[in-house]
Amino acid sequence: MTGVVLNDVIKKYGETQVIHGVDLQIDEGEFCVFVGPSGCGKSTLLRMIAGLEETTAGRIEIAGREVTHEDPAERGVAMVFQTYALYPHMSVEENMGFGLKMNGHPKAEIKEKVAGASRILKLDEYLKRKPKALSGGQRQRVAIGRAIVRDPHVFLFDEPLSNLDAELRVEMRVEIAHLHKEMGATMIYVTHDQVEAMTLADKIVVLRKGYIEQVGSPLHLYDDPDNKFVAGFIGSPAMNFLDGEVVEGGVRVPALGTLVPVTVANLPAPGTKVTLGVRPQDMETEPQGPLEVDIVEHLGGVSYVYLDAETGERLVVEARELREGAAGKVGVRFDPGRVMLFDAKTEQRIR
Incomplete structure (x- = not known):
C-alpha cells in the first residue's frame, strides 16, 4: 500500500500562491525528507499533509484513502514539532499517554503503548520526571514517543533537531535513523540542513519557491543533479x-x-x-x-x-x-x- 500521494497540490494565501502543483509519491515504509532553503514551502507542504493547513486545490491520499479535507485527527498521522510542545506539569509518562487518554483509550492500553515506546526510545528511567528535568535531546525523544503511541500511518517531523546543539543533533539523527529501521514506518521529515537529509533519507525532495526541483535518493541527487540549484544545495561544502x-x-x-x-x-x-x-x-x-x-x-x-x-x-x-x-x-x-x-x-x- 502506498504511504502518501500528492496530486497537483496547490496552496494559496489570498492571491499569493506558495505551493505550485506538487505531484509526489512516498512509498509505505519510506523515509522521505523535504529539503530546501527557508521559505521554499517545505513546512507548508508538511502541514498540508497533516491537515494543519488547508489545501487550496489538488488531492492528498494517505494509506490509499483520500484525506484532502479531513480533520488532522482523522488522517492517521502523528507530528513531531521543533518546539517539543510538552506539558510542563506532566511527567514523561503522562505526556506520552495524554493524547490516548483524551481519546478515551483504556488505562491498560495506554500503559502498554507508553511502555513500548519508552523501550524503543530508552526512556524507562525518565518516565516519572517532568520535562524541566530533561535535556533537549531527552525532551525530543518524549515528543517522538508521544507520536509512536498513536501508531499512525505516517510520522511527520518538522525540523525536530533545530533547537539542539551540534553534538546532540548528530546523536538524535542516529536515534531517528535507528527508530525508522526498527519500526519500518513511513516518515516525512522537513529540514533546511542538507547533511540531515543526506544521512537520513531514502528519498529526498528538493524544494525551491514552492516547486519540486528534483526527487531521488541522496546519492542520485549528489551524483546526477538536474540543475545548478540542486547541484549547489546537495553536498558539503557546496559545489x-x-x-x-x-x-x-x-x-x-x-x-x-x-x-x-x-x-x-x-x-x-x-x-x-x-x-x-x-x-x-x-x-x-x-x-x-x-x-x-x-x-x-x-x-x-x-x-x-x-x-x-x-x-x-x-x-x-x-x-x-x-x-x-x-x-x-x-x-x-x-x-x-x-x-x-x-x-x-x-x-x-x-x-
Missing part, C-alpha cells in the same frame, strides 16, 4: 561554480585561465555561455597558478582551502593530506570527467 564559454575543444574558464576539455555529449555551440561545476572533493591544488589562497581550514583528517580568482569568483578545494598552511598563488587540477555543465541562463544541466 564550486565558474563562468565559462564554449569554444572548440571544450570550455574556456577565465577564473582558471585555461581551457577545460569537458566531455559532455550535447555540448552547445561555440560562444554559448555556461556554468562549470566541480565539487571540492574532486579538485586538488598545484603549486603555481592564477588563484590566491585566502583561508585554510584544518579540520583534522581533512582541510579546506579557500581560493580567490581575479574574476571575483571563489573556490573551495578539499585537501586530505595538507599539513602545512598553503599560501600565495596556486592552481587547481581535476578530472574533466567529473565536471558538470549548466546552461548559464536556464541553469539546467547540460548532459
